Amino acid sequence: MSEEEQKTILKVRDLSVEFQVRGKTLKAIHHVSLDLHDGETLAIVGESGSGKSVLTKTFTGMLEQNGHVSGGTIEYNGQMLTDLKNDKQWVKIRGKEIATVFQDPMTSLDPIHTIGSQISEVIVKHQGKSKSEAKKMAIELMGRTGIPDAAERYGDYPFEYSGGMRQRIVIAIALACHPKILICDEPTTALDVTTQAQILDLIRDLKEEYHFSIIFITHDLGVVASIADRIAVMYSGRLIEVGTVDEIFYDPRHPYTWSLLSSLPQLATKDTNLYSIPGTPPSLYSEIKGDAFAPRDPYALKVDFEREPPLFKITDTHYARTWLLDPRAPKIEKPEIIQNLHERIEKQMESDFMKRAETEGEVNAS
C-alpha cells in the first residue's frame, strides 16, 4: 500500500465550503486537505452531517445552489477544479473523469426510460458512438455488472428491477465513460446484507478490470474493513484522522475514532451495554471553539475547549487532529474495548460457522 512516490490523482488543499441558509452562513467543510492516490480505495467515514457527501460533491461541481467553495483548491490530474466556472466546463469532468454512484438507485434512475436506453445514452453522448454500437456496449456492461440475460433485460424499466440490480445498473452507467475516479456515496446503505456483499465484491472486481480509484463514503466502519486501502474520518466538517486501513483499525489516535470503533456491536457482549457516544453532533450553525468533538469526549483536555488542534503526524501515512498527540499532553491509552481489536474479533468469530467453514476449506484444499 505504501509504495514510495505513489501518483496522486486528486489533491485537495485547505478546502472550505459554505452554505447560505436563510440569511445565515453555515460552514460545512473546514480546511480539509486530502490526497487520492491512483488506483486506491479511500474511504471517508463519518456520521450524517459530518460533511462527507458535501466534500465529494465539490469534486464534481455538484454543490447545491446555495453552497460554494469559500477557500482552498482541488486539483485533478494537474487541472484546478476550483477554477471551473460553469456547468459547461464541469461537463468535461463530471461523469467523464469523476463519476458518482449514489445511495438510492431508484432516485438516480429515470423511471420513464428503459434501463438500456439510460446506459446507451451516456455512451452516445460521451464517447460519440452510434446508437447500435452503444446498445452493444451497454449490453456488455450490463453483463459485466452481473445482470443475467442482459440482452433480454435491456428494454426493461427501473421498476422491474430489484434494488440490488438497480444499483448494478447505476454502477454500469457510471462506468460507461471509463472514469478515473468513482465516488461511491453510501452505495450499499439501502440494500440488504447479502446484496450489499455482492455489490462490494462487484465494485472490487470492476476496479481491477477498469483501473479506477474509488472514494467510498459510508457511516459503517464494518463495510470499510474489507474494501478500503486508506480511511479518512470526518467529524463536523473537519478531517480528524486519516491513515491506512490497518492504522485506523489497529492504531487509532483520535478519541472520536476510538468511540466509533467502540460502538461496533461485534465488540459488545450480551451482559454489557453497547458503547454509546454521549450527546449529539454539534449544530453547524454554532461557532465551535476548540475541538468540535470535545463536548462529547471523555478524554477532552482543557485546551480542547480553547484551541482547535492541528493535524499531528504519526507516520508518513497517518495523521490525527487531537491535542492528545501533543508532547505536553498526558499519555492516554485507547479504551480497553478496542485494544487488541483483531484478537477480540477473531476470538468472537472462532466458534462461528464462517470461521470454521474457512479452516475446513483449508484442510480440504491441502
Added chain:
Amino acid sequence: MLANGSEVETVLSIRDLAVTYGSGKSALTAVEHVNFDIHKGETFSLVGESGSGKSTIAKAVLGINPTSSGSINFEGTKINGKLPQKLRHSIDRKIQMIFQDPAASLNERATVDYIISEGLYNYHLFDSEEDRENKVRKMMEEVGLLPEQLYRYPHEFSGGQRQRIGIARALIMQPDLVVADEPISALDMSIRAQVLNLLKKFQQEAGITYLFIAHDLSVVRYISDRIAVIRRGRIVEVAETEELFTHPIHPYTQALLSAVPVPDPKLAQHKKLIVYDPKIHHYENDKPSLVEILPGHFVYCNKEEEAKYRSELAAVAN
C-alpha cells in the same frame, strides 16, 4: 413446539399463519406456514431480506393486516380475525409498536406532550391532568429527553431524539409486547447504541417482550435471545442466537451470515461469500416442513435434507 416448555411463559404464539394480499388472480401470498412462539421477557428477532415478509408478520400481529389462515395467540387469546371491539381495544394497548422512520411516524403538527399522551387519552389512563403530566414527564426523563422539550414539535429534534419520542409513546402504555420494526436502521452509528441500550433498559426494568425486526445481523446478535430467519414468506430456521451463529443449518442462513461485514481488516480480506441457490432443494415429491433438528433449533427441510443435516451435525459433534 417448545423444546423445554416447562418454565417459560409464552406471550405470543403463531401457528400456520398465512397472509395474502389482494384476491382472485392478483392474490399474492406474502407469508405462509409461519410458526413460532415468543416467550415472556425475551427479544425475538425476525431477520430476512426486504420483501421476505418480516413486516407483514409484524403487521398481522398488530392487527393491521388481515390474516388469511392460521392463528395468532396473544397471552392465550386468539387475536387475528374478527374480534369484539372491547377485546381489540384492550389488545391494542398491550401490543405497541416502534417504527423505523421516526420522522415519518410522528405527527408533525403535534407537540411532544400530545404525542406521548395520545395513548393515555385514548385509554383514559390518568386520574387528573396533573397525573397525566407527571406520567409524561417521568417517561421523557426515562428516555433521556428534557422536560423543557415538552412543548416542542418533532421537527425540532434530531433523528435519535425523535426515536426516543417514538419509544416513549409506545412504552407509556405499559405494553406487554413491543413490535419494533427496524427501529435503528435510520440512525447513525453513535445514536444506534443509545437507542438499543434504552430498549434493553426497559426490558430489564419492566420485563417487556420484544418482537424485533431487522436486517443488520451484527446488531441482531447483540440484542436477541432467539432469531427466526425468514425467506420469501417462509421461516427457514429458528434457533437461539448463539446456536444460530455457530451452527446455522439451512443454506440460506449460512449465506446470510457469510454476508455480514467483519469490522477487522485482516479477517475481512479472507472472508468468503456464500451464495444461496434456491434450486438445490428438491421439494416436488418429498414435501418440506419446519423440523426440530436439535432441542429448540428448527429448520425448514424435507425428509431427505433432514437426514443429511443430522449426519452433518453428528460429524461436527465428533
